[in-house]
Amino acid sequence: MARPRDLVVNTIIVSLTVLLIFGLVRLLTIITEILLLILIAAILATGINPLIAVLQRIRIGRRQRRLSQTGAILLIYAAILLVFVLIGGIIITPVVGETRAFISQLPQFLQDLQRSAGALQARYPWLPDLSGLIARLPSELAGLSRYFGTAAGVAFRFFGGLVSVVTVLFMTFYMLAEGPLIRRAFLTLFPEEQADRVEGILRRVGLKFGGWVRGQLLLGLIIGVVVGIGASILRLPYPLLLGLVAGITELIPIIGPIIGAIPAVLIALFQPPWWRFLVVIAFYTGVQQLESNFVVPRVMRMAVGISPLLTVIALLIGGKLLGIIGVLLSVPVAAALQVVVGEILQAIRDAARPGAPAKAAGTTEGNAGDA
Secondary structure, eight states: OHHHHHHHHHHHHHHHHHHHHHHHHHHHHHTHHHHHHHHHHHHHHHHHHHHHHHHHHOEETTTTEEOOHHHHHHHHHHHHHHHHHHHHHHHHHHHHHHHHHHHHHHHHHHHHHHHHHHHHHHHSTTSOOOHHHHHTHHHHHHGGGGGHHHHHHHHHHHHHHHHHHHHHHHHHHHHHHTHHHHHHHHHTTSOHHHHHHHHHHHHHHHHHHHHHHHHHHHHHHHHHHHHHHHHHHTTOSOHHHHHHHHHHHTTSTTTHHHHHHHHHHHHHHTSSSTHHHHHHHHHHHHHHHHIIIIIHHHHHHHHHOOOHHHHHHHHHHHHHHHHHHHHHHHHHHHHHHHHHHHHHHHHHHHHHOTTSOOOOTTTTTTSGGGO
16 A cells, blocks of 8 residues: 555655646746846846945045945936936937928938939939839828837837836845845855855855946947047037947947947938948948947956857847847856856865865855856
8 A cells, every 4th residue: 555655645746846846937937027127126236336335435524424325326326317317418409400400301302312313213224213212202201100000019118118227226226225134134045154155156246247337338438439430530410429329329239239320320311422321331330240249248358257259159148038138138147157157166176175175255256257
């Protein structure tokens, strides 16, 4: 009787285990977006935390008072908000003016374009006649109302993304405000002899995350300066504005450089001579290729401490798994995994040498985590 009973018990245990694993996988699938928001907030909080420490060391006033942690966080948030308001004011005014000028000049531009297309087709009869297509452009533009449904869907997705951004900012604020408490609570989950090692891992991962945030800002600065100088050389209007737009959109993975190129391409489309439009497209394409294959790997190696090859591999894997969000998070996650794997390898090496003294947490800084 013992063997059938053991068989039934084992079957029940295995079935419950499979159901539990399936339920956990299902739960993780459902809350994937929430986990991603938490991860983004944790990366931002870790990256901003050193700046908060610097602000708290500054003495203010005659009494040499220091900012509280909450005051330093609020000051950083206010500075970020002010930067976005200033950038929005700088961008919106020229864009509105250019849009009005474009709308007023559109009929004349279409007439000139239609005449040019007709003359070109008369000179080279083997070319397709584009004058009829250009003549129908106003009516096609007037029929854009049928796309309002799609535009509404895009607007709702944009609103959802804006809500996610606000949520991340709030979570980042609370993580910064309650960071020490969260760290202590997390360390209590580990045995006392392992707590120091885990704390060292968390500290080094935090340094990696902070380096990633600084690297992203440096990338935006580099691309903004390059585009601004290029726009000046190409004699495009508003080169400073174009450089600012390119630097900001550089923070958006994959589609950021494309979005940053759109204003310059539209401006070049209506600027003589005609070949400037092609030169601008070639310039932005070159900048994008240089950014993705040369600048990003080297900046991330300098800021985060991972090799260019690992950076490219992480970007490819992250993009394949999670798209834009995966590309955004791939480098800091790869850096964190590098630290953890380096610590695990060090622990294995220490265990293989029982006579050697145990290394204190944080002494493996130069190991595989910085290879």
